[in-house]
Amino acid sequence: MIPVFKESEELIKFANTHHLYKDLILQLKKDFGLANLTLDLPEDSNPNELKYLLQKNIQFLIEEKFSDFVNLLYIVDLPENTARQILETEKQNISDHYTFLILKRVWQKIWFRQKYQ
Numbered sequence: 001m002i003p004v005f006k007e008s009e010e011l012i013k014f015a016n017t018h019h020l021y022k023d024l025i026l027q028l029k030k031d032f033g034l035a036n037l038t039l040d041l042p043e044d045s046n047p048n049e050l051k052y053l054l055q056k057n058i059q060f061l062i063e064e065k066f067s068d069f070v071n072l073l074y075i076v077d078l079p080e081n082t083a084r085q086i087l088e089t090e091k092q093n094i095s096d097h098y099t100f101l102i103l104k105r106v107w108q109k110i111w112f113r114q115k116y117q
Helices: 008-017 021-034 047-064 066-076 080-089 094-115
Strands: none
Touching (some): 021 066, 021 094, 047 094, 066 094
């Protein structure tokens, strides 16, 4: 059964302890690349850097390049109703919520790939 997480830090810590942290970074970079975006995130970055840089990029996309942000959500395969619900209900820390949802969805891809390899 796939682990369930309540926050980004918990997910990143779990990935790190299960030696899937590098895979998480690579998948994030791949998904950003498929959306024609660049995620400048070194593979040896620590978990705090990962969350900070990802959230910073997401905040920029929301504020400055919203259509690219929507495209990223499509590439990541975040359910549209979930994405729309956050836009309609959250007023503060919206980038934090999206960071967690993107990390969670990317984690699912990695987990399934690793489990059914």
